[in-house]
Amino acid sequence: MPPSAGITRQLPRGRHGLSRETVVASQRERILGAMAAAMAENGYVGTSVATIIKRAGVSRETFYEQFRSREDCFEAGYQRAVEMMLARTGAARSRTGAADPQQRLDRLLRAYLDALADEPTYARLYLVEVYAVGSKAIARRVELQESFVEVIVDLLGANTSAQRFACTTLVAAISAMVTARVAAGDLDGLRGLREPILELVHRGGELFGIDTP
Template identity: 30%
Template sequence: MAGTGAVARRTYGGRSAGERRAERRERLLMAGLELFGTEGYAASSIEKLCTHAGVSTRNFYEEFASREDLLMALHDRIIEQAFQAVFGAFEDVAEAPIRERFTRAVRAFVTTTASDPRWARVSYVEVIGVSNAVEQHRIAWREKWARFLVAEAERAVDRGEAESRDFHLGAVALIGAVNELVHHWSMSGGKRSLDDVIAEIVRVATAAVTAP
């Protein structure tokens, strides 16, 4: 009987404590996406997030140390998906000319991060200037992207498509240009086509790698 009681305490409604906790965490992430992505980080208190998610503030602090922690977890989710999409795009056209490789990779990045206007707002607006911790988080992602782009530029050198040089500053500049252009597009309300934005980013990216 003691064993049966222990099982009963660990499960509720057919779900384990771990499953219920994972569901609460997911609801908080979805609340963060909705509120940060529509009303903004500054306007979204922990109490408001908890109400939207249908959880208690105690549940919140069981999953996240702070609103910043929730914001960074949400940003991680978005950018990790974008990173994997870009990596997959480069892999799919590994032997193609540089312009085609960049076109596929840029399209993968843009269609992932801007597929939902809330994702775009979190990625390009709400993570900027929140706090030192969030800035360090954002910069760490920027450096990861920069290393990834430098590696791709160096592969272009190996193929004879570019001259060897230090590509790091160019990679950082490209990341800034991409972020601004995608944010501009996401906020334009359809005034610019996605293909126009992708073409412009590809021109900038190709020039950043192949310019002498």
């Protein structure tokens, strides 16, 4: 999710010898970064295209060459957040050496919470501002939450309908808690959720599909 420093800094004026593709990519990254930062401060409703282009240091023409509208720009930034999240959590899930479901859950939660805390502006897009954009964005958010439920179900070995419901409830609770902390800018509290969530799952044991000693 964080764009590289080399591509997001404003390009020099005049002749610079860079390809058209490089220029366009740089402009796009600057616009997305500016949009995320502006919406973190002012919310989706309070952020206009004019605010975004001023912050990004690009012209209105450049903005509309890249995006059809403010909503289109948001969707691109939201997709950036999704890709980052999937990369971080996917890497945690693919690591070997932890056969125990609770250890795998620990790795997944750590990756998820760290990803949010490391990029709070995009985290706010992902969790908070998405609800102000419209039904299409909300449907995408619901779809992603449902896919996370499937990850937890598979990770914990939930087989029965009751266990799947418990996992669904767990994910809904996690979503509500992380959203509240991201909205409040409480990054320490965000990371601090990991241990009590793990303890809850440990105490729940068979409720979620796992055996505990």
